[in-house]
Amino acid sequence: MSHSVLEVKNLSKTFGTHLVLQDVSLTVNPGDVTSIIGSSGSGKSTFLRCINLLETPTSGQIIFHGDEVTAPGFDAPSYRAKVGMVFQSFNLFNNMTVLDNCLVGQTKVLKKDKKDAQDMAMMYLERVGMAPYINARPSQLSGGQKQRVAIARALAMEPEILLFDEPTSALDPEMVGEVLDVMHDLAGSGMTMLVVTHEMAFARDVSNHVVFLSDGLVCEEGSAEEIFGNPQQERTREFLARYMAR
Amino acid sequence: MKFINDILKIITEYGSSYLTGAGNTLLLALIGTVIGCIIGFAVGTVQATPLPEKGGKRVLMRIVRGILRGYVEIFRGTPMIVQAVFIHYGMFYMGLKPAIWFSGILVVSINTGAYMAETVRGGIMSIDQGQFEGAKAIGMTHNQTMINVILPQALRNIIPQIGNNFIINVKDTAVMSIIAFMDLFSIHKSVVGSNYLYFPSAVLTMAIYLTMTLVSSVLLRWWEDKMAGDANYDIVNTKDTLAQTSGLYRAKKKEAKR
Incomplete structure (x- = not known):
């Protein structure tokens, strides 16, 4: 297991007296696509945000290639540069064009030169089908387009693992497809992904590991076939039944 | 008539001082x-x-x-x-x-x-x-x-x-x-100190202040609009290499300006 990209051990997070996550553990190996499912408020997003330190875990360990991320004095910015994140609300930089959004991290954080950064940005924008829009500003794009740019921005950093925090939840149904297509394609290319999602079909088809969180606890985890085909826990069955009934 | 004469008198005598x-x-x-x-x-x-x-x-x-x-x-x-x-x-x-x-x-x-x-x-x-x-x-x-x-x-x-x-x-x-x-x-104070034309000088001073602030307002609006950026953008056709480089060319021009 020493070759895992990311290992989370007994992660807990409290906001005040409210316990959001309790003893959550997870191992992510290279090329894994892990989906985290569960109802709203179950702690899925908080878990993901703890992983790249947007939230500080209350206790537990996060280990990235053997380095303890949660250790005091850890260099969070250079760690985050290797762990991409795609947000529910896109969070594209509103003061920059599409192209600049994909360049700024490369030039300022990775200190790459303009030419290389531009080639990299164009490659990924091409891949998500947003290359024609390099001169547009985020406010001029649709939600699905914004999210595809956000994915290209994350990819341009060449992260070792990509976190998705409900990437399609803010999109209308027509646009969900275009973003899921991109994610499908990425998963197929061997990208290591950790996806918090309400898209059960996507989780079932794409992930090789599924974690069902309930009230801040890992209620059940296993392969996609196990969780969706033959869930063991009553709570998991209830949750999935409600989704399938939709 | 006296008022206009006073104003003209101030302008001819002290006009350049007001401007300074x-x-x-x-x-x-x-x-x-x-x-x-x-x-x-x-x-x-x-x-x-x-x-x-x-x-x-x-x-x-x-x-x-x-x-x-x-x-x-x-x-x-x-x-x-x-x-x-x-x-x-x-x-x-x-x-x-x-x-x-x-x-x-x-x-x-x-x-x-x-x-x-x-x-x-x-x-x-x-x-x-x-x-x-x-x-x-x-x-x-x-x-x-x-x-x-x-x-x-x-x-x-x-x-x-x-x-x-x-x-x-x-x-x-x-x-x-x-x-x-x-x-x-x-300037207003020193001018009226010598000729006691308080009111005409005040009118002139008011007019100059108002002109300065109104012109400033217009220029500030223009700056604000400029900062808002282009309302439109060009679609860059990536299959067409010429169009693509022109898109990048614009992006490069922007960088050079920074």
């Missing part, structure tokens, strides 16, 4: 606002920086913030006319011999800076938290986030307030006559 005064007023307001904005950005940015979680740095930041807070409260809470006397004659008292322009710019700058600090802090707070998180998530440090993402957006949001401050400064630099700064109002 107006020029000094504008220059003082402009320099004071620019330096004030720089002070405001520095102070406001420090005030909006989250405190480090641990030890020595946190204490240091607290002290720095306390001092800056004191600066803001003192210069926002006292009249600029009193600040002018306090600083200008204060320097003389301490054996310095500041030039009038130096004192004038100093007073207007630090007074504007105190207001701008709060404006900038408000501008930073108005930026969606997602912008900070987006920047953090690609590995930017706090300073990189501020410089590349937050402050450019905050600047755009506070342009109307910068304009406000500039227009206030055009008018309020009139109090600098107290330290014998030769602004427009000082």
